[in-house]
Amino acid sequence: MIMEMKSSSAVDALASLAHENRLAIFRLLVQAGKAGLPAGAIAERLGIPNSSLSFHLAHLNRAGLVGQKRQGRSLIYTADYARMDALVGFLMENCCEAAACAPAADGDVSAPALRKGLTT
Amino acid sequence: MIMEMKSSSAVDALASLAHENRLAIFRLLVQAGKAGLPAGAIAERLGIPNSSLSFHLAHLNRAGLVGQKRQGRSLIYTADYARMDALVGFLMENCCEAAACAPAADGDVSAPALRKGLTT
DNA sequence: AGCTTATTTCGATGATCATGGAAATGAAGT
DNA sequence: ACTTCATTTCCATGATCATCGAAATAAGCT
Numbered sequence A, B: 001m002i003m004e005m006k007s008s009s010a011v012d013a014l015a016s017l018a019h020e021n022r023l024a025i026f027r028l029l030v031q032a033g034k035a036g037l038p039a040g041a042i043a044e045r046l047g048i049p050n051s052s053l054s055f056h057l058a059h060l061n062r063a064g065l066v067g068q069k070r071q072g073r074s075l076i077y078t079a080d081y082a083r084m085d086a087l088v089g090f091l092m093e094n095c096c097e098a099a100a101c102a103p104a105a106d107g108d109v110s111a112p113a114l115r116k117g118l119t120t
Numbered sequence C: 001a002g003c004t005t006a007t008t009t010c011g012a013t014g015a016t017c018a019t020g021g022a023a024a025t026g027a028a029g030t
Numbered sequence D: 001a002c003t004t005c006a007t008t009t010c011c012a013t014g015a016t017c018a019t020c021g022a023a024a025t026a027a028g029c030t
Helices: A005-019 A018-033 A039-046 A051-061 A081-089 A111-119 B005-019 B022-036 B039-046 B050-062 B082-091 B111-119
Strands: A064-073 A075-077 B066-071 B073-079
Touching: A005 A018, A005 A051, A005 A081, A005 B005, A005 B022, A018 A039, A018 A051, A018 A064, A018 A075, A018 B005, A018 B082, A018 B111, A039 A051, A039 A075, A081 B022, A081 B082, A111 B022, B005 B022, B005 B039, B005 B050, B005 B082, B022 B050, B022 B066, B022 B073, B039 B050, B039 B073, B050 B066, B050 B073
Parallel strands: none
Antiparallel strands: A064 A075, B066 B073
């Protein structure tokens, strides 16, 4: 079962993604998979000063979008996919109760397909 | 085909959703379907003063998440599902290139399913 | 034209957020 | 205990954002 989400925690998650650097960090972690990446590697890959990076990682972590685990002297960060799914599910909750919602062209995979994939 | 998205426009979209009132507005419009809702109905349903609502609707509109059309003397707002899909697709782009990304429990529909549904 | 209703713009105020260097903390290893 | 390396906290500054009443705009109706 997918975790329920309160509106305020969805706002926190969205706010944490609504920043150029944090979005880049999150996407990098999504691509890195469950192995994740140490803070230092992220700083180097994205060219962000350590103190700023730490601030942003803490932000994403507080919002629940990234996890943290220690390995040797490094802190490894990972994207939290379940949380991401919960967020998207929350956004699309009760999609189109009134009518069909796909103004999409044929062949497009749009909101209805998305909802099906996530909430069933 | 799903629209490509630049990082900066994804940030705009996320920032526009990262606010309690705007998130409520967007979700209400998602539920309203393609018929949408006039500004006045939104204000009444959510108890937001007109001037504030107008500010938030403009914000969402600038970010491309809601559309606007006139009908009589009312302005009807609608959620843009395609834009939403593009945003989610952008977040999950190249998900887990390094390894499997589902730490999810059996039965959960997680990121990999999401990606499949969106990008193929 | 004049009236009514729906919605937006203006504007000032208070609040929150991002930055990055320098110093502090934490964990290993010798 | 000491050194080293990785990361975080502190702090002051500048910048951006949210609020909502009142006035302005825009559209339709008679």
